[in-house]
Amino acid sequence: MRKMAAVVALSLLGLAACAGNESSPAVPGAAKPAGDDLLSKAPVADAAAILPGSTMEKIKKRGELIVGGSLDAPLLSQQNPVSGQVEGFDADMGKALAKYIIGEPKVKIVNSASETREALLGNGTVDVVFQTYTITPERAKQVAFAGPYYTSGLSIAVKKGTAGIAGPEDLNGKKVIAGANTPAIPAIKKVAPQAEIVTFASDPEAMQALKQDRGVAYVQDETLLAANAQKDPSIEVVGNPFTQDPYGIGLKHGDEQFKTFVNDWLKKMQDAGVWQQAWKNSLGTVVKGEAPTPPQIGSVPGS
Template structure:
């Protein structure tokens, strides 16, 4: 039995977005609104058709939709006093659904199961369902997949309530919308061929042949951490992974999430240690709503303190990463948060 409203059929459409825009924020028009809504509707149709064919490959490992629902069911619920009259929280609770901007093609974070389109799983989606439970009392969410360049518009035009979408907090973005968090700290990390010893952190790369993605931050970051490393760039991620597994390098340095995704689909690869640079992911929120930001940050603190954040991580990203689990980043700890 499906216990949440996470499904392709619940993606936003133009008509529903128009009806839901009767809030204070709907007065902020955007010339891109019609185009964005049309794109979302077209994507909904495509996903429904592709997902029902049964010919797609299975989703990557991680928390299944049912596992995410189980975690969300056990998540805390906000006290009645926190749902203040006239607030965004009250509007969401009355609507009975949290509108979430999230990807459908981000393994370990927000991945649709192509053979079961109603299942969307991963770290971001698990947290989104927990937030829905905190506000509504059940993990009821409706997903609108955003493009990187449309996230601010979706929030400003009241098309979504929150965005979980590897949304790096920056002061520039914070001028247009608000961020809660950070809720996760990504960055550059190290992958090795399984069974490799002697590499647990960036200092261990000194004197080693280190594979990097061409034109990525790793090109400059590796020499800073390991001046005697031999940096070998490759044009694409698949080429870099192949080179590592063929023994043409001792380690591969790339974005932590990308490496974890690779490790989830390749048993010969493992991610070692934690990210050694910082890329703070935040929860995108509508602008000019300090009460909602404070509410979401309180929720984040609650699930961190109670251990639900760690459980969500362990069921998703952490199931494909070696080493100690990370400590949740301190809320408000980066510029723009």
């Protein structure tokens, strides 16, 4: 959904973290990562699916999948400071796709920002993007999208104890925080046209602004707000998501062969229950209830 608010300086484009094969703990005596059991159940493509001259063959020969993503998104894709492993829903999905292609979950993550994802895919710096990347017809003119692989939505976060905000209609007449250049801005204008919107370049800046009362509410993707609330008990998420945001797996525009391959993998992940386990290991540790029904592949314009 969101154009990822954890925007880093462009100098970080070259920063890459090698997740590699994370089937064993990186620290002696450390607990077995939850993702290990998941990856052991993840499918591997038949040799016939790795077509000669294809993107899949190139990745397999290279021996690692290069993913545009994040290293600082809790529950989604965050590097564990102790083990060095990258953990979360997006991270596990990337490792599972690597296993499907290569036979092992070998991944290199290139830390990307919302402004650079299209360029990273277009110039071949990354093979795929797993970064809560909302599928839109406009974006689909620049990149291809497999999926959607998850559906989230915009929600509202406030300081705990804030009264008078239970849903989007309550934002009218109030100062509301949003990430710069994100879908939250037009959504707020639609549901609360009298709201005063103040924008910040990154999620940490927006969260700091909320805590400093520079806005009474912060509108952002539910997955990100859930992660923020997990880290900071002074923040709470109110109400239910008031939009639907289908996340796609970003691919290079025009590579229909690879798109079909990734969609086939995603369907196998869902049918085998591996997708559901990835959710339970990450977002499901905060969000109550059973894993949601996976979105139908190809169900939204641009996918």
